[in-house]
Amino acid sequence: MAMNAALKTKIIAAAHEIGIDKIGFTTAEPFDYLEDSLKEQKAKGHTSGFEHPVIEERLYPDKIFHQPKSIISIALAYPSEIQNPLKSERDNRRGLFARASWGLDYHDILREKMDRLIAYIKTEATTATFKPMVDTGELIDVATAQRAGLGFIGKNGLLITEEFGSWVYLGEIITDIEFEADQPGVSACGDCTRCIDACPTNALLGDGRMNAQLCLSFQTQTKGYMAQEFRRPMTHVIYGCDICQYVCPFNQDKSVHLHPEMEPDPEVVQPALKPLLTISNKDFKEKYGPLAGSWRGKKPLQRNAIIALANMRDQTAIPLLLQLMEEDPRPVIRGTSAWALSVIQRFQNPAMVKAIAAQLAKETDPETVTEMTQAIEKLKDKRPPRSIKTQS
Structure with missing residues (x-):
């Protein structure tokens, strides 16, 4: 027919x-x-x-x-x-969409x-x-x-x-x-x-x-x-x-490469993670707005970028994560930063415990309180740093 x-x-x-x-x-x-x-x-x-x-x-x-x-x-x-x-360079780790x-x-x-x-x-x-x-x-x-x-x-x-x-x-x-x-x-x-x-x-x-x-x-x-169980499996892929x-x-x-408008811009789809954490709304819209992966906005991607830095054990991110934990207006970013610090920090570090405890004292959001409390416990469980042997 x-x-x-x-x-x-x-x-x-x-x-x-x-x-x-x-x-x-x-x-x-x-x-x-x-x-x-x-x-x-x-x-x-x-x-x-x-x-x-x-x-x-x-x-x-x-x-x-x-x-x-x-x-x-x-x-x-x-x-x-x-x-x-x-x-992905040591001092400039990159995520992936x-x-x-x-x-x-x-x-x-x-x-x-x-x-x-x-x-x-x-x-x-x-x-x-x-x-x-x-x-x-x-x-x-x-x-x-x-x-x-x-x-x-x-x-x-x-x-x-x-x-x-x-x-x-x-x-x-x-x-x-x-x-x-x-x-x-x-x-x-x-x-x-x-x-x-x-x-x-x-x-x-x-x-x-x-x-x-x-x-x-x-x-x-x-x-x-x-949730904690998804953070490590996420690796460095911040969307999808x-x-x-x-x-x-x-x-x-x-x-296949049939459609030029689908070709990835490496600088965009392999974003440098640290700059992504402090990007302005205007710059975020300009750079990432055209991607399907920007539909939920900036915060989930920034949260994921913090997790990616933790998964990469990026020591160079510590100062920025401390700053986010203390200054970012969003509880999820503060709490995830505290968690990331507890993952990246290799050895016992009383100064870091003190910094997270000081921030914890100001927190009222229950989930954020839990994140920071667990971060402190994790840091306290770390091995002391190896003593440096002096040459006689």
Whole structure:
């Protein structure tokens, strides 16, 4: 049955001209087979809170669009390697933004491509209606893309494409035009469990689902204190996490550079950590504002930068961390700085204990009091410095 077959062919050609790397078509049938799974995840507290809140609207396209007939799913491939990376120097340690935050904010890039595609389709089907969305929309991107034949959902819950691995951004357009559906993607993970084994916080459940609360990517985007158990696993990545993608066999040797606006500026995506801690709001917006990773603002990234400095045991950061602990107006930054000092300081140091205790006496926020109290205890448990042997 050739439903708008000629139009479909034209749309595919137009999509490639616009710079869309993959395009697929599926029906607007419900995704009701996911209902039990979504409800179970919510009941178990495995969701991040960033998802669209109404489960029915995520599953039933007709709840969010009048008489939907098809969904067009698109993918844009992003680079997984920095072509001229910067070295992290001893006195100038650098963090890292995960790859999905390199270049300009992908929401803007995808919206622009989808708007251009819709504008083209309207020249061919003047009365048609459309609803485009990118991961902040109602539908589940990976489920839509898998059903539209763009790839399959891996055990890490990400869409894996044949050409680009999982290094793709996804978007979709609901429309009232009826197209012939493409063949859904079929899982090719087999018995491979590399992503599950490599996840440092055991966030992956093994069936393509995850406990988002345990995911480091989610943890780097929270606003208060980061729980202790996630600080060390975070290493120096101050936004997002790529571990489950990095180890995936389908991603090996896959780094494409198709979109100049997605190319990372090393100075931005490998930020010098100490300057990030004192950056003004104006300079932060100018330098990091275009990144998807800036959406939560400056404070979570600064908190993460302090954790990264602690993970690197950066001795040169001690004076700055003492200053932040004593002068920063934000309790989370003061408390995280105290914690970082207790990690970086190698040996017993009564002066540092005294400095944190003096600050603790001024604190009223319960979590900050706990952080500083624990930092003092940790410092008191350190070994005394080795005595320097004098030469006789």
